[in-house]
Amino acid sequence: MSISHTSSEANFHLLLLVLLAVAASDVVVTASYSSIHELLRSNGLPAGLFPESVKSYKLDQKGRLEVQLDRPCLAKYENRVLFETVVSANLSFGQLKGLEGLSQEELFLWLPVKDIIVNDPSSGLILIDIGLAHKQLSLSLFEDPPVCRSQGSSLYTAGRKIIGFQDQR
Structure with a gap:
């Protein structure tokens, strides 16, 4: 017994x-990994996919990535991008699939970004899936984490000044 x-x-x-x-x-x-940007680089993705203002992140064993920001904010790559307070996706080498909490402005419409894929880093291209279309952009747009600004009217003016546009009178 x-x-x-x-x-x-x-x-x-x-x-x-x-x-x-x-x-x-x-x-x-x-x-x-010391930062989300280092984690992205080690997985074949550019460091600048998330803003420099990331508060924290979690990656579980199944590859589910959850990124926390202090508040929703806007950043500028080729077009404006809206990051919600929480952005999540399935992370695998060269891919963020099933993104939630990230939208991109296209022709005055905000469309959810579904996937971000780097098939071949030597091509210098990144694929952004916004559901209705797939956009290929230069990887160089995503080298450095963008400055992410709060939503609001002052953001638009600040964003225009950052990218070099002047008010026309």
């Missing part, structure tokens, strides 16, 4: 060790 008790106790300890190992490996995934 004591053998089965010892056996079930051993199984319990083994199960506990497995659960601890799984939990520890999840922590290692998120702790092994």
